[in-house]
Amino acid sequence: MRVLAALSGGVDSAVAAARVLDAGHDVVGVHMALTRNRAATRSGSRGCCSIEDASDARWAAEILGIPFYVWDLSEQFEERVVADFLAEYRAGRTPNPCVRCNERVKFDALLERALALGFDAVATGHYARLTGGAATGHPGRTAGLELRRAVDAAKDQSYVLAISGREGLSRALFPLGDAPSKAAVRAEAERRGLPVAAKPDSYDICFIADGDTRGFLTRSLGTSKGALVSPDGKILGTHSGYFGFTVGQRRGLGLTRPAPDGRPRYVIETRPATNEVVVGPAELLHRSAVDGQELVLLAEPNPLGEGAVGWRDVTVQVRAHGRSVPADVAVDPVARTLRADLRQPLRGLAAGQSIVIYGTADAGSGGERALAQATVSQSR
Known part of the structure; x- marks a missing residue:
């Protein structure tokens, strides 16, 4: 396959590209320039898509011996992620910009360009596992496609990927899904001679490099x-x-x-x-039911009786690294809504958050499967 490897400038994407190359694919590296501030620099572990990151991505591509390009997606990022972030806060909701970036930039704008140029799939350094689609050599095939948690639960990113749906994920490759730990990935990068082996991870919101979210909102919204x-x-x-x-x-x-x-x-x-x-007080934050909209189905729901469909005895997660809690979930595929009745209360749910439904691990599957995703509309 012709594979476009998204190189962020970090260790994960560099090792992911190396693994795709080892698998015998024709690989081209690309770095997404997402900031309009061309003088942007990285501050420790804060921020990404900076001048330093672009240079590190180019360096990794040279060592791997693959062609490398920088694509300017700053306009798409500004319109589809930053503007949405501000609009959501203005509406009193709490968005997750990483979820929107994965959906609207990494598996929308990037994939659109890749397909137009004749690539079969896009590879990234996300920690998640896929079966079906490009993972089995059939890019674009959604039948049988499953998104599952990564082996390393601490690094699992299936939560932020679920919104992309089966269509968006059908041409994705996640070579790090079976990595036992981030330490193992760093060790592999060092063995391969990749210069980013010890580079610190980025965290917080990438377009707020100083970490001052309230300050950013005040500057933007007054x-x-x-x-x-x-x-x-x-x-x-x-x-x-x-x-x-x-x-x-x-x-x-x-x-x-x-x-x-x-x-x-x-x-x-x-x-x-x-x-x-x-x-x-804290007890007013406890919620036992969650409603979601803009439903994305990653698996077919089961009959629940009286015409209802969904799943029983599943788990739900409402934060990228938050705990999962058991629940029963009913969905309406036509209205694209869901309702999750929680068996254990969750605290601090906010409209705008992403809710992901996971099924318990099947025998021999090796990990929970993402069944559906939605945006929280209200909780009770």
Whole structure:
């Protein structure tokens, strides 16, 4: 196969490209330039897609002996990820920009260009496993395609990939899905002579390199003085914009007086219409049911009785590295919605988050399978 290897400039994508090359494929490396600030530099482990990352990607390609190109996808990234991020916060929701980037840039804009140039598949350094599609030498085939968790549970990225659906994943290769650990990947990079073997991982939101999300939102959306209120409507303080807060947040509330009972207070809700931020005790964050919209099915649902379809005895995850909890899930494929009834409460759910449904491991499958994904619309 002709495979386009996405080289971010980090160790994972470099080793992934090397493994695809070892498998006998015709490989070309490409680095996605996602920032409009051409002078952008990396700050320790913060940020990505910087000048340093592009140079590291080129260096890795030279050592592997594969052609290398830089593609400017900054316009698509700005429109499909950054603008969406700001719009979601403006609407009082909490988005995950990594989920949107995977869907709209890495498995949309990138794949679109790759197919137009005659490539069969795209390989990335994500930690996840695929069966079917390009993974079995049949790029584009969605029948039988399954997305499963990576061997290394601590690095598993199936959560952020599920939104791409079977169509988007059918031409993807994830060579690191069976890697036992990140340490093993670094060791492999060192053996191969790749210069990024010891490069630190990037974290936080890549387009907010200083890690100051509230500052970024304030600079982008401005300020608007509003009230911090208790669940019963008592004014406790002020803030400069509801969009600077997210459900479950404890620090940075700006309250000078403790709660009457001395317990910590958390953001329970943000109200865009009135520019209010509701704060209260931790128990008000607990949710036992979740509704989702924009459903993406990765497996066919089972009959549940009385015309309903979905799954029983599955697990749901609502954060990239959050714990999974058991649940029963009903879906409406026509309306593209789901409802998850949780058997254990989850804390701090916010509209806009991604919810992924996982099935328990089948005998010999070697990992939980992602069954569906949706965007949280509300929780109770």
